[in-house]
Structure formats: C-alpha cells, structure tokens
Amino acid sequence: MLNRRNFLGTGALGAASLMASPSLAGVTKAEKADVVIVGAGLSGMNAAMLLQDLGMKVIVLDANDKVGGRVRTVDTPDGPLDVGASQVGRGYARVIDACQKLGLKLIPEDRDLLTFGVHMYDQWIDPKTWAANPLNLTVGEERNIPPHLMGSSIVHKYNPLKELDEWLDPKYASMDISLRQLMQQKGHSEAAIKLAEYSSPGIGVDQTSMLRMWQEETRGALDRRLGTEPSRRDHPFGEANDHKLINGLASISNIEGGTFQLPKAMAARLGDAVRLKKMVKQIDLTDKSGTVTCADGSVYVGRFVISALPFTMLRDVTINGRPNPIARKAITTMPYANTARLYLHVERPFWKDDGMAPSFSTDGPIGMFWAIDNHTGEGQHRAMVVMVGTVGAAIARYGHEEAIQFILDELARLRPASKGLVKVRTYKDWARDPLQRGCGFSLAPGHVNAYARKMNTPWQVMHFAGEHTRRIDYGMEAAMESGERVAIEIAGRA
Ligand SMILES: Cc1cc2nc3c(=O)[nH]c(=O)nc-3n(C[C@H](O)[C@H](O)[C@H](O)COP(=O)(O)OP(=O)(O)OC[C@H]3O[C@@H](n4cnc5c(N)ncnc54)[C@H](O)[C@@H]3O)c2cc1C
Incomplete structure (x- = not known):
C-alpha cells in the first residue's frame, strides 16, 4: 500500500547525484532535470511538489496557457463557476491536505439539487407512482426501481467489492463484462435493460466494464461511511449533501474562490519549474534517460519522465523506446467518457x-x-x-x-x-x-483483464500518472493519489 510516511522517509535522496548521471552527458541544447513531467494537472503537479521536496530538479510541461487541466473555474456574473472538478469529499485526504498546506479554504457546498421528475416515452412520469404505471414493462422487484435510477441501482445491487482495490483482483476477472451482460446473467427483463441504457454509470450499458463501475461505486461508499446519516440516493448522479460538519467538513466541500485556486497555488509553489504552452510531441526513452520534445522545438532531458496526460492526448505523442505492448494497448484503446x-x-x-x-x-x-x-x-x-x-x-x-x-x-x-x-x-x-x-477515463468490458492491472508498470524511465492510473481513489483525489504513487516509484529507483 502506498504510504506517505514511508515516502517522506526516503528524503535523504539528493538531486545532485542524479544531475551528474553520465546518461545525460553530451546533451547540450536540451534543458536537463531529474524528472521531466508532462502535464500540469493535479497529478503532474502533485508528483512535482513531492519530488521537489526531495531535492530533485523537476520541470513540468503543459500545452495549455494555464495549469490545472480538468480543474477549471470561469468568472461569471454569478461569481466563480467550476466547469470541471468542484466537489471535495470528506475522504479526500490528499486534496484536503494540499488545501491546508497551501492556505486554501474549504467551504461547505451550498448547492442542493431539487426533486427529480422523469420525462420518458414522450410523457411526464411521476417516479413515486412508477410501479403502477402502465408504461412500466419491467417485472417483479424491478418495477419498484424509479426509471431514472435503474442503471445505478443495478450496479449497486450486485457490487461484490468490499475493498477499494479489489476491482483489480484476478478473482473478479469473470466480472470484466458490460452492464447488459450482467443484467442478462442475472435474469433481468429487456425492459429493465432498456431503462438502464438511460441511466447507466460509465459511458453506457455496453461500453463500460462492471469492474470500472464498481471501483467508483466502492470508493463512493467510503465517503458515505464518513457521513453522519444514511445517504439519500434520490437523484441519478451524486449524493444528497447532508450539510453536517464533521471536523469542519461538510459531506461535500468546495474550494473558496473556485477549485482552480488549488492548481494555481500548486503552480506558485513550483515556481519556474512549470512551463506553459509546451505541447509535447515526442518522448524518446532509454534505460537511463528520457528526452521530451515539444512542438516549439524545445527539448528536455530527464533521468525520469512522468506522463501525466490523459491517454486521449498521450496517444498523439510519438513514444520511442523498447516495445511495450501493454502500455501501447492501454494508451491507444482506453475509452474516455464525456x-x-x-x-x-x-x-x-x-x-x-x-x-x-x-x-x-x-x-x-x-x-x-x-x-x-x-x-x-x-x-x-x-x-x-x-x-x-x-x-x-x-x-x-x-x-x-x-x-x-x-x-x-x-x-x-x-x-x-x-x-x-x-x-x-x-x-x-x-x-x-x-x-x-x-472528461474522464473508462475501461471497456475486457480492458481490466487485458491491461488495467499492469498498465502502470514504468516504461523504461517513464512512469504513468493521471486519474486514469488510479488504484483506489476517484476524481481529484485519484489524480493526487497517482502523483504520489509515481513520486514514490521514482524515489525508489533514484
Ligand atoms: C466536468 C468534470 C467534473 C468533475 N467533477 C469532479 C468533482 O466534482 N470532484 C472531483 O474530485 N473530481 C472531479 N472531476 C475529475 C477531476 O477533474 C480529474 O480527475 C482531475 O482533475 C484529473 O487530473 P489529471 O492530472 O489526471 O489530468 P488533467 O487535469 O487532465 O491534466 C492533464 C494536463 O495535460 C495537459 N496536456 C494535454 N496534452 C498535452 C501535451 N501533448 N503536452 C503537454 N501537456 C498536455 C493538459 O493541458 C492538462 O493540463 C471532474 C472532471 C470533469 C471533466
């Protein structure tokens, strides 16, 4: 298990020895660093901060003119509005820790969703009377499931996972199937499967592995256990906000001023290590170093490289190195939801x-x-x-x-x-x-067995971070988790 204390305990590492590495000798025009990090989202910057704390020279490259990736806040006449990540759960240890260290304030989310109705088959349906509605063609117990909650209810009902990382346990290999296949195996009606099409977590009933859906479900249950009252799941997406404070935190918090305050403060901590408008086009790997080339011709050489790019973007980067079929398959085929x-x-x-x-x-x-x-x-x-x-x-x-x-x-x-x-x-x-x-990674049926268990294995000197490389967490916390993991991996190899 990853452990921050173990990681920080390796702090005797010095940058100087790495910088003197003979593998980097002879490169004159390129800028050198111990670790070149591609992507200044939360994952890349968390890795950068941890490695910098160990005394390493890091360079973080991002193609955008701002940091933060999927954390983005826009100014509107109604105030700052998060168009990417916004909700911080009580179980977000790393995000909460980073906010505290960087002087950011977490405030209880002031947003409540009002009651849901359902519009289906070109009619308005009252979820409370759905069981008796003639449009309801489902059978048996299915009839009591509100039509807009069918997908999430079925996912919840059959979730066998108890531990956060069990989704990767080969004993569940036979469950690397779609929601449609699961519902067929369990004898659900075609009408129920049809309803699940409109309310399936993940991309859809055919596109996403149950193991991927259950990973998210199991992680969500952890935050719910940290609550004061049983959570209400009366809307199709997310949880009702219980508003009660535990250790000063509501069940859902936001960062005051918008979530972008977090990557902004991380970038300020990293100083000139962060380089913007650097579109990475090519990564050349050997066993001793990695060379990262940007669209503007600039070149960076690191003893290690971290890819903190979503695979939708990494698949456009030319990677030269020893053949790595598992990584190639993951990079080129991992689906993304919108x-x-x-x-x-x-x-x-x-x-x-x-x-x-x-x-x-x-x-x-x-x-x-x-x-x-x-x-x-x-x-x-x-x-x-x-x-x-x-x-x-x-x-x-x-x-x-x-x-x-x-x-x-x-x-x-x-x-x-x-x-x-x-x-x-x-x-x-x-x-x-x-x-x-x-907006976020998915795994198609069969992808957990095909590559998800092994895809984080470093590719020569390149390590993989990003929310899509999560093992136990989700959302921003998964990005932070992955940044911490790669920092530990590199500290262990340096
Ligand atoms: C709509 C939406 C809502 C969300 N809501 C929540 C929420 O409420 N709570 C929560 O916890 N999480 C939420 N998330 C998830 C969260 O935003 C992500 O998990 C997290 O921010 C991902 O961080 P990352 O570092 O893995 O990747 P990213 O943030 O995607 O960072 C990748 C970076 O790589 C850069 N890049 C891309 N290509 C290149 C290239 N070729 N060269 C150089 N740089 C490149 C990008 O500019 C980007 O900055 C939400 C996400 C979305 C989209």
Whole structure:
C-alpha cells in the first residue's frame, strides 16, 4: 500500500547525484532535470511538489496557457463557476491536505439539487407512482426501481467489492463484462435493460466494464461511511449533501474562490519549474534517460519522465523506446467518457409556474436538468443541463453555439414555462476541449483483464500518472493519489 510516511522517509535522496548521471552527458541544447513531467494537472503537479521536496530538479510541461487541466473555474456574473472538478469529499485526504498546506479554504457546498421528475416515452412520469404505471414493462422487484435510477441501482445491487482495490483482483476477472451482460446473467427483463441504457454509470450499458463501475461505486461508499446519516440516493448522479460538519467538513466541500485556486497555488509553489504552452510531441526513452520534445522545438532531458496526460492526448505523442505492448494497448484503446454541461441562471423558479418537479431526467437528447437551490425559496436559482454517457457523446457532435441553442430549444420544448427565464452563464463540452478530448477515463468490458492491472508498470524511465492510473481513489483525489504513487516509484529507483 502506498504510504506517505514511508515516502517522506526516503528524503535523504539528493538531486545532485542524479544531475551528474553520465546518461545525460553530451546533451547540450536540451534543458536537463531529474524528472521531466508532462502535464500540469493535479497529478503532474502533485508528483512535482513531492519530488521537489526531495531535492530533485523537476520541470513540468503543459500545452495549455494555464495549469490545472480538468480543474477549471470561469468568472461569471454569478461569481466563480467550476466547469470541471468542484466537489471535495470528506475522504479526500490528499486534496484536503494540499488545501491546508497551501492556505486554501474549504467551504461547505451550498448547492442542493431539487426533486427529480422523469420525462420518458414522450410523457411526464411521476417516479413515486412508477410501479403502477402502465408504461412500466419491467417485472417483479424491478418495477419498484424509479426509471431514472435503474442503471445505478443495478450496479449497486450486485457490487461484490468490499475493498477499494479489489476491482483489480484476478478473482473478479469473470466480472470484466458490460452492464447488459450482467443484467442478462442475472435474469433481468429487456425492459429493465432498456431503462438502464438511460441511466447507466460509465459511458453506457455496453461500453463500460462492471469492474470500472464498481471501483467508483466502492470508493463512493467510503465517503458515505464518513457521513453522519444514511445517504439519500434520490437523484441519478451524486449524493444528497447532508450539510453536517464533521471536523469542519461538510459531506461535500468546495474550494473558496473556485477549485482552480488549488492548481494555481500548486503552480506558485513550483515556481519556474512549470512551463506553459509546451505541447509535447515526442518522448524518446532509454534505460537511463528520457528526452521530451515539444512542438516549439524545445527539448528536455530527464533521468525520469512522468506522463501525466490523459491517454486521449498521450496517444498523439510519438513514444520511442523498447516495445511495450501493454502500455501501447492501454494508451491507444482506453475509452474516455464525456461530460457536457450548460450552466444556467434561472430568473424565477419556473417549476412553480408549471407545477412539475424542478429537476428532471429524460430519455431525450439533453439527459438531465438539475435545478439547484440553496434556499428552496423564491428568486434567482442556478441550474445545469448535464449530459453524460451516450447523451454526452452525442452532443459533442455540435459546435459551441449550435449545442447551446439545441439544448435551450429542447428545454423549452419539454418545459415551456422555462422560456425567457433561463440565462446562459457558460457551456463546457470536455470532449471538444482540444487538450482533453473527454472528461474522464473508462475501461471497456475486457480492458481490466487485458491491461488495467499492469498498465502502470514504468516504461523504461517513464512512469504513468493521471486519474486514469488510479488504484483506489476517484476524481481529484485519484489524480493526487497517482502523483504520489509515481513520486514514490521514482524515489525508489533514484
Ligand atoms: C466536468 C468534470 C467534473 C468533475 N467533477 C469532479 C468533482 O466534482 N470532484 C472531483 O474530485 N473530481 C472531479 N472531476 C475529475 C477531476 O477533474 C480529474 O480527475 C482531475 O482533475 C484529473 O487530473 P489529471 O492530472 O489526471 O489530468 P488533467 O487535469 O487532465 O491534466 C492533464 C494536463 O495535460 C495537459 N496536456 C494535454 N496534452 C498535452 C501535451 N501533448 N503536452 C503537454 N501537456 C498536455 C493538459 O493541458 C492538462 O493540463 C471532474 C472532471 C470533469 C471533466
């Protein structure tokens, strides 16, 4: 098990010996470092900070003009708005620790999702009376599962994992299958499988391995165990916020001023080690060093290299080194899910005009509408149209303006009362972000057995970080976990 104390206990390491490595002699034009880190997201920068603390010279390269990757905060008339990561759980040890060290304040999330209705088969459905609804073609106990919770309920029901890293245990190799296959094995009706298509965690009922879904589910259960009351899972995505403070932390916290404050403060700590607008194009590996070449011709040579890029991006980087079929397969085939969100300001709660549930899930092209409130009263509210899974993948076909108009039109069609009352604050489609091409990694059925157990093995001197290399965590904490892991690996080899 990774252990921060063990890691810091190796602190006698010095940079000087590494810098004097004969393998780097003879390289004149390239800038040299002990470790060249590609990607200034949380994973790359966490590794950089830990290695710098050990006295190593690190250089962190990022193609963007800012650090943070999938942590991004935009300014809006309603204040800072996180279009990437925003929620910090009570179990986020590394994120919380970094916030404390860097002087950032965690504040309880002020966002509550209002009740969900369901729009399916071109009709409004009341989840409370769904069991008796003639449109409900499911059978037996399935009938009691609200249609928008079918996917997540089934995933939860059959989750066999007790420990956070068990998803990688070969004893579960036979479960590296899709949700459709699992439901068929367990004798579920075709109607239930159809409903799961609209509410499956991961990309979809056919695209994502159960082991990948259960990893996330099992990690989520850990945060729930740190809560004060049983969690309510009455909406299709995420948890109800219980608001109670334990050791000063709510079940969900945000970083004051927006999550971007974290990578910004990490970059400030790293100083001139961070180099922006450095699009890495090629990595040449030997057993003694790695040479990283950027699109602008600049070259960096490290005794070690860390790839902290999502594989959607690493697959465009030419990697020369000893053949490594497992890494190549992972890099070239790992699927990525999309999230696209339209962030709205609601002038007046239109759900009080039409009398319907404020939030809703739909089997149509906009997925979910989240009505957000922190006072449950009158006046202005926030809202989000949240498109994930196959809906998120489909919306990525549209350009920015076209997507916004399409979503607003569909919202107005479903909820005419919303017309004129919603104002767009911003829109973000992560699949269309040229430096991301997706919101997060997935693993297709068969991918855990094919490569996930071994894909973190270093490729000569290159180590792999990034949330997609997680073992036990999720979200930002997975990125931090992976940064810590590669720092330990390198400290152990140096
Ligand atoms: C919409 C959304 C909501 C989320 N919500 C939450 C949440 O509430 N809570 C939570 O914990 N997590 C959340 N996450 C997940 C979290 O943001 C990620 O797990 C984490 O930020 C990933 O960090 P990373 O270092 O692995 O990768 P990234 O942040 O993707 O960093 C990779 C970096 O590589 C750079 N790069 C790409 N290509 C190149 C290249 N060729 N050369 C050089 N640099 C390159 C990119 O610019 C980027 O900065 C969310 C993510 C999204 C997209």
